[in-house]
Amino acid sequence: MTAIAEPRAPRAAVRRRGANLEKWGWVYMRASGVLLVVLIFGHLFVNLMVGEGIHGIDFAFVAGKYATPFWQWWDVLMLWLALIHGANGMRTIVNDYVTHAGTRRVLVWALGLAAAFLIVLGTLVVFTFDPCIGFDAETASDTIISICG
Template sequence: MSTTTEFVPPRSGRIDKKYNRVPGKKGNFEMLAWLFMRISGLFLIVLIFGHLITNLLMGDGIHAIDFGFVAGKWANPVWQFWDLAMLWLAMLHGTNGVRTIINDYADKDRTRFWLKAVLYFSTIVIIVLGTLVIFTFDPCIPGSPLEVCK
């Protein structure tokens, strides 16, 4: 007694309807998000290792990092934009990764919506606050005994 089964080639396009979250929607957002993760990951490697090398291996290392070190570093616009790029890329990279996890594991549409709403809100808040800190940082606190403020 032999049984015959129909040969279905891999990736034949036969996907069960229950896995289609938005039927009929065609677009390349997920492909662009995938590409963004790869490109931003490469840039983050350069930014993070550059940050670690200049902060920890140059000069006195970790013992030199204090308020004055950050004030001196952020007095240079190059380091402001370096840290800004690191902040923005890290937050967007992480948000995209968490968005993918939410899409994979949240079964209900309502749960998925609220998890993503909290994710996007917190991302915007952290990016805005981090950007404000980088560009409005003033080491000269009134009444401060720092040398740079006199």
């Protein structure tokens, strides 16, 4: 009878006291994945199927959506969930395949910093979006005129 080789393990699997972060990361991936499917398909439906469809998407369309808190929070929730979901998935891949502890630590920190930077930047863009900067009533569309008056 042949023995199956022991799988490669970069770290010893010692159970530590406190919260099981790997378990909660696993739970987050499942829950955020389900919620992201709903948010993304809702986003696609509103942007591509309602109204004029893809031909209606322009600056005025985005300005109209971001004039309401509902769509701001919808897009921010989608942004946060997607970035954290993606960074957590990449962290799992790094932990599985990078064997050198120092390199693994640097890559995990880089992933965390990149995700945090993009979350902050994206959130600022959504909540500080002002379609009226440089507003010119002569060349603006009807939607922008109704928003900026």
